[in-house]
Amino acid sequence: MLIVMNHNATQTDVDAISRIVKEMGFRAEPIPGSERTAIGVLGNHGYVDDSKILELPGVQRVIHVSKPYKLVSRDFHPEDTIVDVAGVKVGQGCRPVVVGGPCAVESEEQIIKTALFVKKCGADMLRGGAFKPRTGPHTFQGLREEGLRLLAIAGKESGLPVVTEVMSPDNVGLVSEYADLLQVGARNMQNFDLLRELGRIRKPVLLKRGMSATVEEFLAAAEYVLAEGNDQVILCERGIRTFETATRNTLDLSIVPLVKELSHLPIMVDPSHATGKRSLVSPMAMAALVAGADGVLVEVHPEPEKALSDGPQSLTFPGFEQMMNKISQLTAFLQSR
Numbered sequence: 001m002l003i004v005m006n007h008n009a010t011q012t013d014v015d016a017i018s019r020i021v022k023e024m025g026f027r028a029e030p031i032p033g034s035e036r037t038a039i040g041v042l043g044n045h046g047y048v049d050d051s052k053i054l055e056l057p058g059v060q061r062v063i064h065v066s067k068p069y070k071l072v073s074r075d076f077h078p079e080d081t082i083v084d085v086a087g088v089k090v091g092q093g094c095r096p097v098v099v100g101g102p103c104a105v106e107s108e109e110q111i112i113k114t115a116l117f118v119k120k121c122g123a124d125m126l127r128g129g130a131f132k133p134r135t136g137p138h139t140f141q142g143l144r145e146e147g148l149r150l151l152a153i154a155g156k157e158s159g160l161p162v163v164t165e166v167m168s169p170d171n172v173g174l175v176s177e178y179a180d181l182l183q184v185g186a187r188n189m190q191n192f193d194l195l196r197e198l199g200r201i202r203k204p205v206l207l208k209r210g211m212s213a214t215v216e217e218f219l220a221a222a223e224y225v226l227a228e229g230n231d232q233v234i235l236c237e238r239g240i241r242t243f244e245t246a247t248r249n250t251l252d253l254s255i256v257p258l259v260k261e262l263s264h265l266p267i268m269v270d271p272s273h274a275t276g277k278r279s280l281v282s283p284m285a286m287a288a289l290v291a292g293a294d295g296v297l298v299e300v301h302p303e304p305e306k307a308l309s310d311g312p313q314s315l316t317f318p319g320f321e322q323m324m325n326k327i328s329q330l331t332a333f334l335q336s337r
Contacts, residue, residue: 001041001048002063002076009037013058020056024048031077036060040076042227069219069263071226072233077264083204083232086161086180088124090234090294091266096331097295099163099268100320101127103310104140105147108154113302115154117317121324125181126151126160127297131167132309140308148178155180163206163297169197176203186211186238186273189221199228208236208270215255219263235259235267236297237288239274248276248313251284256291266294272313278304281315282323286330298323 003017014037018028021041026048029040041048050062065075082091090097100118105111105128115126130147132140143150148164155162161180166172167188175182181204188194189210198205205225209218222233237256239249251274259267269288271281285296301307301314315323 001044001050002065003039003041003053004060004063005037005039005058006060007036009058013056014039017053017056017059020053029071029076033079038076040070042070067219068216069223071231072219072222072263072265074262074264079264081231081233081264081266083234083266085125085163085204088161090268092260092294094294096289096293096327097124097268098324098327099123099125099127099295099297100300100315101163102129102301102307103272103299103314104129104132104142104308105150105154106143106308108150110302111150111154112157114300115158115160117302118300118320119158119160121321122328123160123324124295125163126155126158127163127183127299128154129309130164130175131171132165145174148175152178166194166198169193172197172201176201179203181206181234183236184208189213189218192224195221195224196228199225199230201230202232203230204232204234205230206234206236206268208238209240209255211239211241211249213240215258215262218255219259222263222265233265234294235263235265236270237267237274237293238270247274247280249274251275251288253284253287253291256288256293260292268295268297269293270297272297272299272310272315276313278313278315278319281313282319282326285323286326289327289330289334296327 021028027042031038067073080092100123128151130142132142151162163181164179165183165185166175183206186208239251242250271284299314300320304311304314
């Protein structure tokens with residue numbers, strides 16, 4: 001339930017309603033707006049009788065919200081959320097951001113070389129995996145804390161904020177020491193203990209859609225983070241599993257405008273994991289921006305043929321430079337319309 005206040009409601013009115021909501025056994029979440037304040041009512045498992053609330057001073061109307069992702073919903077938060085990643089703004093009205101880097105940190109030379117190159121081409125953030133969740137246990141699993149250390153060095157050398165995946169609640173503190181944006185991979189989208197732990201820190205979170213997750217399940221996963229107090233969440237579409245085998249996954253670009261209708265959170269797209277094919281990454285990155293994505297994540301490697309993971313979907317340095325030139329032209333065109 002959402003209690004919408006009159007534009008002239010006082011803080012005393014808001015405090016009084018919050019107190020009554022708590023007395024009813026629910027949680028009150030004041031949501032300041034540019035014109036008026038709203039109060040979200042959380043913790044109810046069914047219809048709430050609003051007759052007592054409607055009579056209180058300062059109340060304009062009550063909206064009953066049935067969605068399981070209340071804090072993520074535009075019903076509760078109509079204004080767009082802008083996520084700040086070490087000074088890089090992500091969200092509606094901001095310039096689309098590009099996150100580039102290898103699937104995995106393999107060596108100091110590899111990650112620094114890549115970081116400097118993607119920065120030169122105009123990337124806004126550096127990505128790189130230190131903990132790698134792989135399908136098979138005998139494949140490269142990442143350098144772990146050493147990978148985090150090298151990633152942080154590369155970020156400092158290039159001046160780029162760094163993005164890396166965290167896989168376990170136990171590692172949230174460790175990864176937070178090195179990374180500016182903590183990524184939840186597709187396999188962990190419904191790792192609720194991990195999501196809760198990320199909600200308790202004050203670092204932005206990049207939440208990837210599970211490979212078989214519905215839109216409602218995706219947004220409900222984000223709700224776990226927001227419910228713990230961290231509203232700095234970026235959603236990420238990375239393709240879903242369908243009957244199609246020509247690509248690694250099926251990129252669902254329709255989710256971009258749909259999420260913007262349903263939620264105030266920004267959404268990015270990862271065309272590398274979605275397609276699994278180097279030749280498709282650039283076209284789908286641009287398609288994502290046309291669909292309204294707030295940015296793209298792409299994998300880049302100095303020698304993709306020697307990459308320890310995901311070489312076939314990683315752009316070469318010339319390929320990344322060409323993509324960035326096209327994105328620059330596309331962004332200018334979109335902003336002129």
